[in-house]
Amino acid sequence: MKQLKTVLALGASIGALSAGQALAQETKAQDTKAGEAMMITEVVVTAQKREEKLQEVPVAVSVVGEADLQRRNIGNIDQLKLVVPSFEATSFGVSVRGVGTSTFSTSIEPTVSTVLDGVVLGRPEMALGSFYDVARVEILRGPQGMLFGKNASAGLVSITTNAPKIGRLEAITNINAGQDGYNKSDVTVNLPLGDKAALRVGAFVNELDGVLTNKKDGRRFNGNDEWGTRAKLLWRPSDTVEVLITADYAKQDQSITWSPYKLNPTGVMGLTLAACGVKASPDNADLCIDGAQYKNRENYGFSAQVDWSLPGGLTLTSISAGRRDFDFSNGDSDSLPVNILNNNISNQDLRQVSQELRLASPTGGKLEYVAGLYYYRQKTNQVTDQTGTFGVSPVPIINSTINSLVDTESYAVFGQASYQLTDKLALIGGARLTRDKVSLDFRQFTRPGFFGINPTVTFDDTANHTNFSWKVGVQYQLAQRTMGYATVSRGYKGPGFNQTGVSNATTSQAVGPEIPTSYELGVKTTLLGGLAMLNLAAFSTKFEDYQAQTVDFTLTPPAFRTINAGELKTKGIEGDLTAVLAPGLLVTASAAYIDAQYGTFAPISCDPVTTPSGCVLIAPGLYGFNASGKALSGVSKWKTSLAAVYERSIGHGLQVNASADYGWRDGYNASATGDPNTAIKSYGILGGTVGIGAENDRWRLAVWGKNLTDKRFPSALFTTPFGGKGDYSQVLTGDAFRRYGVTLNLRY
Template identity: 40%
Template sequence: MHTRTTIVTLLTGVSALALPAGASAQTTQVGTATATTAAETIPQTSPADAGAAPPLSSDVTAEIVVTAQRRAESVQRVPVAITAVRGDALQRLNITSPQQLTLIDPSVRYKQSTSAGNSGFLIRGIGTSSFSAGIEQSISTVVDGVVLGDPSTISTLVDIERVEILRGPQGMLFGKNASAGLVSFTTVRPKIGVAELVGHGELGTQGHGVANLIGNLPISETSALRVFGFYKQRDGVVRNLNPALPRDVDGQLNYGGGAKFLWKPTDALSVFLSADYSEVGRFCCSMVWAKNAPGYAPAVTLAQYGITASPTNRYVAIGGRSYGYAKRGGGSAEINYDMGDYALTSLTAYRQSYRESFYDGDNTTVNYVDRNGGSNALRQISEELRLTSPTGGLIDYVAGLFFFDQHAKGFIDQQGRLEWIVPASNGTVIRVVPSQPVGTIFDGNLTNRVHSRSYAAFAQANVHATDKLNFILGGRLTRDVLKLDYSRGSVPGTIPIPGGVTLSLRQETSNTNFSFRVGAQYSVSDQIMTYATVSRGYKGPGFSGLTVSNASQDQRVAPEIPTNYELGIRATMLDRRLTVNATLFKTHVRDFQAQVADLSSASYANRITNAGSLNSKGVEFSIIARPMPDLTLSGGGAYVDAKYGEFNGVQCYFGQPKVAQGGPCTAPPANPTSIDGFFNAAGLRLAAAPRFSYNLVADYQRLIGSDLRASVQFNFTGQSDVNYSANGDPGTIQKAFGLLGGNVGIGAADSRWRVGLFAINLLDKRWAAQKNPSPTTTLNPGGYLQYYSPDAVRTIGLTLDFRL
């Protein structure tokens, strides 16, 4: 009788591991092992030699030129919270993927998931967590001016001239859904009249390998072609001890290439064409058990393989295959034409991507759900037409039109025999649905097809009241139209997962929005600039499209509206030997789009809704000191106080008191006897948002004779405690930690070659990039899973660079 009661309890929780909730077990927020603080650490090349092999010396008088306001200007004169870094700085820090950009900006984190829609950046603690194809990211990702509907399509950084990280609402000038920030990558353009071959390689422990090869070919006196190829691999952090399946379950493999063509027939006209293609054969990450309840399947099966669940555990024993694959590519055409003092830019682009991954959903050798995951397919076209006025007068401006059309398809599937081990079964596998024959395969899946179109007109003007005072006025009018085609069912030949329904529905939504930016910029002197701005951002509407119980259920999600207040200072002193930048900010997000529990469901299903509001405030700073020409010292940090204003429908953590016990948790109306509960998380810190984060860098370079240059760099990055759950679960806290990295090398004084030794996480500090409770409480009450970043283990290796 006790076993039968347990079976009934397990059945009520099947859907908590099902579809969206099961997929959430794969989310990983990735950090890294080395750090720097600001773009000025290694200065920008001038526009004339942009893209040349980066010098290994530091010209302290040079400035970094950015395009944060859609025109080239010094980073120290931009009234925006920005971090800008040259490509050579990324290379010397061994930054080869977007996940590692937290090394150069403490306010930035990157979360990675098997779901493309759930992979993306967080800035100042704000980001998007959703497995629905109908919800986009709050942080926009841009490559050469092209907005990417799927930020996960950038997995390797190669041939990068500059990275700009803009914090706060940026969608007014940069296209679509940059409501909390923007990460912009600018690649190196072909160089007319120059023939060169540039190579970079890395070989290290943990199976670490990187190979980049870039060729620049002059075609004529007015044109050039630049081609590139790359290959990157790394062994996984987690090891599977079940000999029936591969041992490496979270390794990485990425390869691809592309070509860029520049034609400049006259001084007034230039045409830039770009195309690329890449594939991902493997990508991280795999979950491991950090804690288990005695007598349940995870504890029983781990013991059979001699594995002990703990915060440092790196071993699993699984019965379902883990694999991932992705392919992505596209092209763009940028035409620039100078009409006297005015510049007209047309940017047309097409992108397409496909990504799939599946893993063992129960993370044991028992077949409860051995196939869990799905796929994402996306194709997009975009067009931007932009007019830039000359500077030097009373008013200068940037204005334009923008169009974006995207088709996104998301598929989520779960499949298994619904077998498990519970204390009452004394280590014996039981069938949760004994009424079905032995070996029955249960399946449940959903498909989201979302077609979205966005139309916009935008303009930003600078009104120069005096030589020192400048007023900023900008606005953007956006029209979004979206259509949803949703279906849910099971694979032919299988039995639907209990509680699953078969249905389909279609819905539409649209919205018109006006966002703005106003402020003032005052130059105290040629070395000190201050600014104050107020920005109203915008993230468009979308659809939930996760678990749907009936065909009339409304899936529409209203727009997310942030308002940001910012006060900043940019100071360069002592003949550019000392740079001090600081920003105060306060952000309020209304109608926050979030993934929450569906209180109307007895199966603890998830849905996307406008959960309420967020509040984030704090200070960011960077200090760069150059006490001597050979030595650069830099440090930076961020204090971010980010909390939920309103966030109803958050699932309580295991053991959190119910209302009757003096706690906040209430059972769902559809299942009042549930051992789980739900509450309003108002006042709790945002998930995955540390209060403090910082980094330090020491960079020393010295000529050895007239032919060689030696360089030494050490860096340290750290953060305070962080809770990866919105409900404040004490079991999902990652304690404060710091990571040490470095790079030493020697090369030719003219940068023709260089060899070096690098270290990532030199002290071999174990840290979790994500922690989650067991997807279903009844399957493993009080159990916890965690994920490791690839940089959660020490990596040491050699680097080689050359330029011919």
């Protein structure tokens, strides 16, 4: 089996080593008359804030289109990791090319930004909802701050939903039902409103029973119960003006927790959980806790986009948006059926408004450009409340409460241009000037009647920063259907504050900006007269003053908090191949080789038992590990994704279709300390569908299977909170379990 996986990885890497995921975007081959060549449909992206052909954009971008989202049952951002090798998602956040942000401080922006219909989402949790009526998802790799904002220092995920269609009455229903209460279904109606307007309304439900069982009381965890709706109104009052108004709402109830992966059978935790009927293993889906465990989210938003066609082919675009997100969660942090620290309540109210105004030149000229102004403001009010007994009292006696209000305000002027120096050579240049102001009102205290975990701390602080980020490069037409490019980008992620618990009130809690510098070299080509597309990209990026949660030696005694921890370095090669092998048969292969390391990096937490060679005592009860020069945690050297889609007409207006997909990743360590107990072996996930439907796409019925080999793979693996020597836990999501189901697609 190991040899097979190696062959698959090498085969994919030879044919694909990154820069566009044509496995995406309606790369559906056209079944033509006998003797006529089949062609791959052009992939359109908005990676440079205008619609362009993927093969002409000098950016490493992966695209997953509507048909592929449905065919592979990709329901949210987290599942994109099975399709895009350079993208990764865990229970703690998302990353691109191995780099992401993992911290509980709400003032720290994500390293990978998320954009929904042109609106930048300030926090990653605002984009964790289900996909429905989505036209495409683009994953841009490398710093994207020139056009998309300051919180895109490692990459960006852009989600585009379908716009209303004027003059067309349309009704679409997609029903997906499977094992374990799986139900991901949606309905969309497109209503024409005269000859100048149209309304598109959609709604969805996404349900899954919990895949983990609590042996204490039978509760199920790590499932999903979600629903939502979206309405989009398109109005064209004249030939030069188009107005698109969008409103959406979603509600989600989850209960994400962990299960024992490995236990010391003679330890307190091992003996306690064994008495409850829990047997730890990589396949274990049982746990035993007595406290509450839930995460409820409610979010909604509004946006208005106006596009004016101006003389000279110019387009002026205005996007005004507002969003609000409520997160309410509680977790039994002690992993045991006793109340040590049963309550870890976190309530968050997030509000943001943004305004973007940009001017785009027409395409096809010697000079093409996009320039604009951007304003953004976000307020986040968060209350965390921890209580427990610490095992010494029948009732909770300890407490730590933190109330923080973060106010972020940002102004920016940006632009990017391409100048055609010759018929083959174009120069690329871009810049963004950003002014950030982040204020924190912080209150840490102990509620009356409890003993305190942390000292009482009260302070207000403000961080201001002005940044100039830039991009330069060249684009060269190597042949009629082959384009090459080389770029250098200087990115930026704004300042913030440590809010994860303050142990020293006299120390500044400010965290400075994070600055990446990225070099990228790419080639995009169309082969065999349009029967294949091959995109390749090589990259090298260095992050300075990386924002992370680690050990701060400026404190006495040293303590863990969010600081500018040091450097990260990531380099590698990526690729994508799409090819029509026969009439009706489309094959895609993507691969990424990523070498990600810590540079000069502040010590991180460690377990002196499992990593004795590098784990040192830095304060009573506090151990640190110097991660400098070590491999970045959670990053596989190799990741590949393979897929094949086949469609064939069988007469009587019917056609059969089948698809298979396989995602594989190399082994990696979930901990930067190199703890052998957190090493995860390589694994692959296999899926497939078989269906029949109408040639005119009016209906389709299919059966599908996901994770057909029932491979357990953790999205996180770590030493168990409040555990002892040899105790480890993992997070298993629904994707780590085999599941079969049926799909019915109806279109009128």
